[in-house]
Amino acid sequence: MQVDLDYFYAQCEEVRNPTLKDKPVVVCIxxxxxxxxxxxxxxxxxxxxxxxxxGMSIVKAKRLLKDVNAVFLKADLDYYDEVSRxxxxxLRGYADVFExxxxxxxxxxxxxxxxxxxxxxxxLALRIKEEVKRAENLTCSIGIGPNKVIAKIASDYQxxxxxxxxxxxxxxQFIAKMDVDKLPGVGAKTKKxxxxxxxxxxxxxxxxxxxxxxxxxxMKLGNYxxxxxxxxxxxxxxxxxxxxxxxxxxxxxxxxxxxxxVEGYIDEICRDLYSKVSSExxxxxxxxxxxxxxxxxxxxxxETYEHPLDGYDSLKMASITLLTRLLEEEGIKVRRVGxxxxxxxxxxxxxxxxxYLTSTxx
Ligand code: DCP
Ligand code: CA
Ligand code: CA
Numbered sequence: 013m014q015v016d017l018d019y020f021y022a023q024c025e026e027v028r029n030p031t032l033k034d035k036p037v038v039v040c041i042x043x044x045x046x047x048x049x050x051x052x053x054x055x056x057x058x059x060x061x062x063x064x065x066x067g068m069s070i071v072k073a074k075r076l077l078k079d080v081n082a083v084f085l086k087a088d089l090d091y092y093d094e095v096s097r098x099x100x101x102x103l104r105g106y107a108d109v110f111e112x113x114x115x116x117x118x119x120x121x122x123x124x125x126x127x128x129x130x131x132x133x134x135x136l137a138l139r140i141k142e143e144v145k146r147a148e149n150l151t152c153s154i155g156i157g158p159n160k161v162i163a164k165i166a167s168d169y170q171x172x173x174x175x176x177x178x179x180x181x182x183x184x185q186f187i188a189k190m191d192v193d194k195l196p197g198v199g200a201k202t203k204k205x206x207x208x209x210x211x212x213x214x215x216x217x218x219x220x221x222x223x224x225x226x227x228x229x230x231m232k233l234g235n236y237x238x239x240x241x242x243x244x245x246x247x248x249x250x251x252x253x254x255x256x257x258x259x260x261x262x263x264x265x266x267x268x269x270x271x272x273x274v275e276g277y278i279d280e281i282c283r284d285l286y287s288k289v290s291s292e293x294x295x296x297x298x299x300x301x302x303x304x305x306x307x308x309x310x311x312x313x314x315e316t317y318e319h320p321l322d323g324y325d326s327l328k329m330a331s332i333t334l335l336t337r338l339l340e341e342e343g344i345k346v347r348r349v350g351x352x353x354x355x356x357x358x359x360x361x362x363x364x365x366x367x368y369l370t371s372t373x374x
Pocket of ligand 1: 016017019020052053054067171
């Protein structure tokens with residue numbers, strides 16, 4: 013079962029201010045460059061009727077809604093996170109195995125509790141929808157299927173407030189007529205390559221020679237595409253533990269004693285580490301630098317900041333400061349150097365802003 017909350021940020025706003033309900037509501041992240049510079053995170057279905065979409069510039073959304081009484085709100089990510097946490101706790105209670113995928117989306121393996129019966133699964137889904145509505149006044153859409161791929165496509169099939177059940181024997185046919193990019197994992201790039209070999213629908217893809225797909229996309233993606241297009245997917249629903257730290261360590265080409273000699277390695281580590289941490293959606297409050305000496309002793313220095321750090325520059329600056337202190341105090345020959353960030357803070361929705369800021373701004 014896949015559960016996805018409808019127009020999530022905008023629906024949260026409607027919940028705390030019901031007078032918004034009949035108006036177009038657009039939830040925005042402002043870039044901080046002033047004016048209307050920034051992006052739309054999501055919009056309610058009233059605003060979507062005017063063509064407003066996630067990721068669109070605020071300027072464009074305002075243009076689309078210029079003749080109507082629309083409401084533009086600044087995203088309140090902490091509030092959506094809190095609502096999300098409460099909804100996830102409800103959903104978890106209905107699953108044999110629970111996998112939270114994003115702020116508004118989760119997979120529930122319910123195979124055992126419904127004993128593989130699709131009608132029982134449907135009744136369970138109706139109860140879930142009822143409880144989420146009663147507890148949080150939110151609607152969601154649920155898809156039920158024999159695997160994650162089918163469940164996800166099914167939850168997207170009727171929205172908002174949808175419920176779609178796809179039995180194993182219906183799976184391949186259910187997706188066959190859909191465009192290939194309805195398959196999770198098929199983005200613009202893969203779609204384009206598939207178009208070049210004459211594949212437009214999932215049904216077209218299902219009929220391809222799997223060897224050919226592997227030769228174009230590699231083993232992993234090629235096999236996935238072939239199987240998923242045929243309604244097959246054996247990815248298990250699995251609990252996701254939140255990470256507590258991220259780290260990188262590398263061995264120097266030759267032992268070093270000064271900050272100047274080690275700085276280039278720190279730079280490389282920080283770039284790599286920051287891109288990992290930010291793509292996972294975290295900021296961090298603690299940074300630690302570790303050095304392994306030529307005699308294989310380990311030394312480290314760490315610092316915890318009052319406010320979370322977020323950014324490659326601040327990570328590098330913090331790391332260099334710690335490295336400087338460590339080398340001054342220990343006077344060692346460094347063989348390996350590493351950086352670790354911890355005290356992680358989840359910052360949901362921010363990736364979209366970053367993507368927006370690094371693409372063309374209006
Ligand atoms: N989001 C975002 N930037 C995007 C896409 C989404 O910040 N480019 C945020 C806002 C959404 C939330 O993530 O409310 C969930 O995203 P969904 O793709 O599930 O979209 P919605 O829940 O908004 O709408 P739908 O009813 O289509 O599920
Ligand atoms: Ca959603
Ligand atoms: Ca979602």
